[in-house]
Amino acid sequence: MSQSPHHKSFTARLRAHKIFGGIKPAVYKADALRSRVMPAPLPGNLVLPLLQHQGQPAMAVVEVGQAVLKYQVLAMGNGPLSVPVHAPTSGVITAIADSAVPGFGAQVQRCIHLQADGLDTAAELQPCLDYRALSHLQLLALIDAAGICGLGGAGFPTAEKLRVSIEQGVELLIINAAECEPYISADESLIRERADRVVSGAEILQSVCLAKRCVIAIEKDKADAIEALSTALQDSSIELLVLNSKFPTGGERQIIQAVTGFEVPRGLLPVDAGILVQNAGTAYAVHNAIVEGKPCISRITTLTGSPLQTPKNFEALIGTPVSFLFEMCGIDKSQHTGTIMGGSLMGIELDSDEVPLIKTTNCLLAKSTGEFPDPAPEQACIRCGYCADVCPARLLPQQLYAFSRSEDLDQLEEHGLADCIECGACAYVCPSHIPLVQYYRASKQAIAERDRQFQTSKQWQSRFQFHQYRLKKETTKALDKKLPGAEKTTANEPAQPFSRDQARDEIAAAVRRVAARHSNRTAPSSAKDKAKDKDRH
Amino acid sequence: MYPLIDTIYVQVISGSLVLLLAAHLGLKIWQALLRQRLLQRSLLERINRLLPQTQCGQCGYEGCLPYAREICRGDAINKCPPGGPETIVRLAALMHRPVEPLNPAHGQVKPFAVAVIREAECIGCTKCIQACPVDAIIGGPKLMHTVIEQECTGCDLCVEPCPVDCIDMISRAWGNPVIWLLPSSGVGVRQQLDTAV
Incomplete structure (x- = not known):
């Protein structure tokens, strides 16, 4: 598939294309973008689900009561569709038990509970001074070990996606910074402040997947982020593409259409067409993993909604309780009627705020009746x-x-x-x-x-x-094993029904035979007979 | 002088065009026929697909396929307790027969359960192995037996022959937890059914 004829055509026409359908909802990003990205304070307890991505849950490698350091591996990947989990801070493992988690799957899952000791003692990191010195497979192994999954919200293991791309060969890498949801501004704030690191991550991703071209695609209403990106991209081979604002441009297939004008056919994956899409937040995490050696232990999350006094983008540790983050934004509990994880259009409603932030949580939206009235009857x-x-x-x-x-x-x-x-x-x-x-x-x-x-x-x-086949075979085998003569007699003579009298006669006959033999033996016998007896024995 | 097009060429070209069109049409018709044939599997197969394949023999036959064969020959459709009322409704729709309640002579609808051998008590008599219709029990004579949980259909057939009564039927969650419900079912926006462990 990698040699499909689409390639030559689409790399030649990279520009802002129209996507089919879509809507233009009102945008409410300004509140959260007023302040800079803030590191969230350290919570007392962290809950780390073993399944924060699409695929198989990771396998815990720590024990209850064990003291762990920041960045230490708590759970290892278990198979290709599984990513490891690292300790976001130093502390003690208090439990490995089922507890409530957000997300699309089962709402109760196995989690590692970590009690922070407040010291934040870090394990030694192994930063890579020049990633160009490593082969793309070495980089892939590092990304795999860093526990990165798609941070845009889908949570597909990044290393696996890259591995398939290397196998099939991709021509184009798209860094998705469209972020079309009306409330989410996590990627925008990230790019606005750390564009150089996103670009570095994109370069690493490009060198891993061996794509010929790399495009960072962003919607045109994000003026600050576009400016920061164009500065950061001055001496880079990566291109910047400013797209029209429309929901859902940020979808994987939609951004491919918006960038190349080519629609990935039904039943095929983008990689089949030679395209790899990665989120801007993922690129940043890849930069952290390779250049600084830091595994994925935190992410930038938008906290917004009218019940919050200070909506902002937090760089929060994975496993921080949602309620704790809301407290940090000064939540007005009288107004708060519910929480949506993800955006207002594609997000899911949380059953309670006592769930942890996970790797795919790009936004936490506190609802109020003013902003989100009860839906009108269907x-x-x-x-x-x-x-x-x-x-x-x-x-x-x-x-x-x-x-x-x-x-x-x-x-x-x-x-x-x-x-x-x-x-x-x-x-x-x-x-x-x-x-x-x-x-x-x-x-x-x-x-x-x-x-x-x-x-x-x-x-x-x-x-x-x-x-049934086995039983049949066994019975035929048993029949074959019998002597051919015996089989013939059973086959020729009609099966005689069992009768008690007959049995009694047979037993009596047998008894008589034995008695006769005994009488012979007790009678004086010749030496010849004795020899015969010996032979018999 | 521009040569005149010979009529024979015109005939050949038009003839080949017509042939091409006919071939195209024929292909389309063949595809449509193929699709129809794929849709219309044999009645036996369609009945067998609706049966739960637990092979429990509660219907009085050896397994699900033999029962499907008997249904084809006109046997009652309400003899399958593991399938429950849902299977009866589907069978009735397929066979154009009235929906009947489950015949209680063949048993009651029970929640899905798998057989679990209390291994300390097993004497290794191999009787359950012989009873299992799907070969889901492993073990040797005078050695401990165990049930492969993923393969157990919950048919109950191993429980009765056990001379020391060391087999329990333990109910298991059937399938994945239901997370999304149809709004029209009126059960609320989102509900999670507890996963019985």
């Missing part, structure tokens, strides 16, 4: 078709909605539900206030469950069939 679909106009995946949301309601999973698959990126543009424009994304999420889950059940029953069925 009304009937009037088939206006606005949703189909805004769907960036070119799906038919109203059809999908109808099939979701009737739970027609086959039709949902036929209509491409798997391509839905759950951006929420359809629900945003819906005049009937239908929570469309929730219908799609529930249906996706139902499809996954049905497929899983089908796989299981198929497995059971094949094992049952093998069991």
Whole structure:
């Protein structure tokens, strides 16, 4: 696939293209961008889930009661789709237990509980003075060990994505700094203040994935960040591309369309077309991991919403409780009605604030009734078709909605539900206030469950069939083992039904035979007979 | 002088065009037919797909495929307790038969459970191994046996032959926890069902 004809065409026309569909919601980033990125204070207790990424949970390598240093490995990656977890600060492991976590998966997961000792004693780091001295595979191993997953929100293990890109060969690396969600400003504030490090991370990523070109794509409403980037990019081969502001430009497939004008076909991955997309925050984490030797123990997160007195972007340690961060922003609890992790359009509502910040948490949005009133009651679909106009995946949301309601999973698959990126543009424009994304999420889950059940029953069925085959084979084998003569007699004579009288006769006959032999033996016998007896024995 | 196009060339070109069109149409029709045939699997296969494949034999037959065969021949569709009412509804829709309640003679609907051998008490008689329809029990004569949990269908067939009663059926969460519910089900925006451990 890496040699597909798309390559030559798309690298030639890198400019700000239009994406299909999308919406232009009002932007509320200014509040959080008023202050600089602040390091969040050290909380007393940190909770580190073993699964903060897509894939398999990491494997804990520490014990309860063990004292750990900052940057020390707490859990190792377990397989390719797994990333390690490091200690964000020094302290003592108090528990390795199930507790509440945010995210799309199960809401209770195995976590490492770390009690900070307040000293923040760091383990020795091994910074790399010149990453160019290392081969791309060595760099890949370092990124793998640093526990980096996609920090834009999806959380796919970065090392695995890079490994596949190296294998298949990519031509273009896109650093995604679009950040189109109306409330999130984490990447914007990061680039505004640390553009040089993001660029350095992008250069490292480019040298790892061996892409010929690298583009940093950013939306045009982020003037400060664009200025900082163009300064940082003055003597770099990386290009800067300013895109039009539209939601959801920041989606992986959407940013490819916005940068190259090429739509990744359904069923294919961007890497199949020779494109790798990485988030700007991920590039920064890669810079930290390689140049400074620091594993991924903190991230920049936007804390915003009207209940917060001082909304800001925090550089917070992974595992910090959400409630602690809200306290630091001066939350007005009387106004606070709920919390959204991620943006207002694509985020998910948290059940409680007593969950930790994880690697994929790019925004924590405190809701209030003024800003987020209770949703209007759902009304009937009037088939206006606005949703189909805004769907960036070119799906038919109203059809999908109808099939979701009737739970027609086959039709949902036929209509491409798997391509839905759950951006929420359809629900945003819906005049009937239908929570469309929730219908799609529930249906996706139902499809996954049905497929899983089908796989299981198929497995059971094949094992049952093998069991029957095995039994049949064993009986034929047993028949073959019998003497051919014996088989013939059993085959020729009709099977005689068992009868008690017959058995009694047979037993009596046997007893008589034995008695006769005994009488022979007791009688005086010749030497010849004795010799015969000896032979027999 | 520009040579006149011979009529035979015109005929050849137009003829080949027509042939090409016919070939294209034929391909399309063939594809459509193929799709139809793929959709219409055999009745036996479709019935078998709806059955839960626990191979428990509660229907009175040896396994799910034999029962599917009997349904094809006109047997009742309400003999499968592991499938429960959902399977009956699906079978009824497939067979164009009325929905019937589960026949209680074949057992009750029970939550999914897997067999677990209390290994200290196992005497190694191999009776459960012979009873298991999916070969999910491993062990040798006079040696401890154990159940491969991932392969156990929860059919209950190993419990009865055990001479020392050391097999328990322990209920397991069936599938992944449900995180998103359809809004129309009225159960709230988001609910997580507890995962029974």
